[in-house]
Amino acid sequence: xxxxxxxxxxxxxxxxxxxxxxxxxxxxxxxxxxxxxxxxxxxxxxxxxxxxxxxxxxxxxxxxxxxxxxxxxxxxxxxxxxxxxxxxxxxxxxxxxxxxxxxxxxxxxxxxxxxxxxxxxxxxxxxxxxxxxxxxxxxxxxxxxxxxxxxxxxxxxxxxxxxxxxxxxxxxxxxxxxxxxxxxxxxxxxxxxxxxxxxxxxxxxxxxxxxxxxxxxxxxxxxxxxxxxxxxxxxxxxxxxxxxxxxxxxxxxxxxxxxxxxxxxxxxxxxxxxxxxxxxxxxxxxxxxxxxxxxxxxxxxxxxxxxxxxxxxxxxxxxxxxxxxxxxxxxxxxxxxxxxxxxxxxxxxxxxxxxxxxxxxxxxxxxxxxxxxxxxxxxxxxxxxxxxxxxxxxxxxxxxxxxxxxxxxxxxxxxxxxxxxxxxxxxxxxxxxxxxxxxx
Numbered sequence: 167x168x169x170x171x172x173x174x175x176x177x178x179x180x181x182x183x184x185x186x187x188x189x190x191x192x193x194x195x196x197x198x199x200x201x202x203x204x205x206x207x208x209x210x211x212x213x214x215x216x217x218x219x220x221x222x223x224x225x226x227x228x229x230x231x232x233x234x235x236x237x238x239x240x241x242x243x244x245x246x247x248x249x250x251x252x253x254x255x256x257x258x259x260x261x262x263x264x265x266x267x268x269x270x271x272x273x274x275x276x277x278x279x280x281x282x283x284x285x286x287x288x289x290x291x292x293x294x295x296x297x298x299x300x301x302x303x304x305x306x307x308x309x310x311x312x313x314x315x316x317x318x319x320x321x322x323x324x325x326x327x328x329x330x331x332x333x334x335x336x337x338x339x340x341x342x343x344x345x346x347x348x349x350x351x352x353x354x355x356x357x358x359x360x361x362x363x364x365x366x367x368x369x370x371x372x373x374x375x376x377x378x379x380x381x382x383x384x385x386x387x388x389x390x391x392x393x394x395x396x397x398x399x400x401x402x403x404x405x406x407x408x409x410x411x412x413x414x415x416x417x418x419x420x421x422x423x424x425x426x427x428x429x430x431x432x433x434x435x436x437x438x439x440x441x442x443x444x445x446x447x448x449x450x451x452x453x454x455x456x457x458x459x460x461x462x463x464x465x466x467x468x469x470x471x472x473x474x475x476x477x478x479x480x481x482x483x484x485x486x487x488x489x490x491x492x493x494x495x496x497x498x499x500x501x502x503x504x505x506x507x508x509x510x511x512x513x514x515x516x517x518x519x520x521x522x523x524x525x526x527x528x529x530x531x532x533x534x535x536x537x538x539x540x541x542x543x544x545x546x547x548x549x550x551x552x553x554x555x556x557x558x559x560x561x562x563x564x565x566x567x568x569x570x571x572x573x574x575x576x577x578x579x580x581x582x583x584x585x586x587x588x589x590x591x592x593x594x595x596x597x598x599x600x601x602x603x604x605x606x
Contacts, residue, residue: 202261215268219275226282235294235503237287239531244280248273294534295497301537309446310581311538312595313545319494322544326487326513333480333515339473346410346474352397355409360390362413363420369467370421376571381428387420402525403485403518411475413467414459414482421462422455430579438578447579448539453546456486461551481515488513489526489540493533506530549582550574556590 203211251273258265296304298315305311305318313321349355363384371378388395398405408415433439459482468475491513492506501509507521507530519526532539553574558565577585583595 218272222275222279232290233294234290248276293499295499329483348409411478414479418455449542449546452543457547489529
């Protein structure tokens with residue numbers, strides 16, 4: 167699939183929960199290969215649009231014990247959500263004018279829902295966090311994740327200490343070097359990006375890190391012939407890092423996520439591949455991508471680039487901690503959503519984060535609506551490194567890095583606890599996950 171030809175309209179309904187994090191209604195209106203819609207998809211698309219006002223109206227009746235923090239999030243995003251339907255209506259006008267009224271009614275439903283929230287938010291006083299007991303149940307029983315809230319918090323705090331320590335040591339080592347120069351034009355930014363994407367593919371292949379298939383093409387991620395590319399202007403931590411050293415962050419997205427997606431498109435296995443029915447792979451997916459940032463640096467991917475780029479990688483790791491640590495306190499109901507955003511900014515070095523920037527809003531509302539959302543990024547990396555250590559010690563001098571990575575990726579999009587059991591034969595985590603509460 168050519169990603170540039172995909173029109174994705176992804177509608178997320180930020181409905182404040184009934185007493186806790188609760189279900190989040192999410193509808194995807196996905197139009198592949200642009201418009202017009204295929205004839206056999208028009209009716210399905212129409213029904214989806216027509217369902218949206220009904221869902222919002224149901225929310226007004228169902229939310230009798232809503233959480234104020236989730237109402238705040240919904241109100242914050244109302245205009246953005248409504249504008250998506252307006253853009254959709256404009257796109258449909260040429261090829262499917264009969265669908266435009268349905269898109270406009272969906273837009274109006276979003277706006278009316280926002281007005282209803284504003285009028286009723288004072289009575290939405292339920293806590294937004296799901297509580298430690300529910301948090302642990304969610305990780306164990308839904309995601310087959312072998313760590314509790316308490317263990318996760320300890321691991322993330324330890325990792326935060328390690329990252330800040332290594333950052334300061336790297337800064338000391340580089341103290342006499344000139345600062346990195348940020349890319350300040352689109353031409354320079356994308357020159358660096360295209361160069362880095364091609365370089366990392368060659369590095370993986372020549373360094374025998376993993377098997378690189380012939381179909382892995384940097385142009386699928388960033389097309390050098392695209393003349394419409396503009397300089398990213400968002401103020402997020404990610405962009406501050408990428409404009410100085412583009413490789414670690416784009417390795418996360420390109421080798422971590424896009425490569426995963428393209429493998430999935432070629433993997434028709436049930437459960438492990440594209441036919442999987444449930445989102446049980448989020449910790450595997452995010453942990454692998456985040457792990458690549460630092461692990462490839464340690465393998466040498468930044469050796470031939472400006473030395474201070476290593477500082478950028480540690481700052482990117484610090485951003486993962488800043489987005490993860492507030493998650494624990496929100497779900498134990500120790501802090502509010504606003505306090506979580508402030509904590510996120512405090513944790514991030516050099517003022518590279520601000521409580522009101524879009525990325526902080528997005529990640530913290532994601533943590534609240536999807537418990538452990540960014541914690542899974544840090545913990546997935548920790549799980550991967552544990553498996554790395556165990557397999558290396560198990561095989562001794564027979565351990566081959568490329569074989570290990572290939573075997574890990576071949577296991578597919580399943581929880582890392584299952585991949586570990588399959589690769590090592592160690593079943594301690596699985597036994598604990600499968601044990602009844604009465605047996606523990």
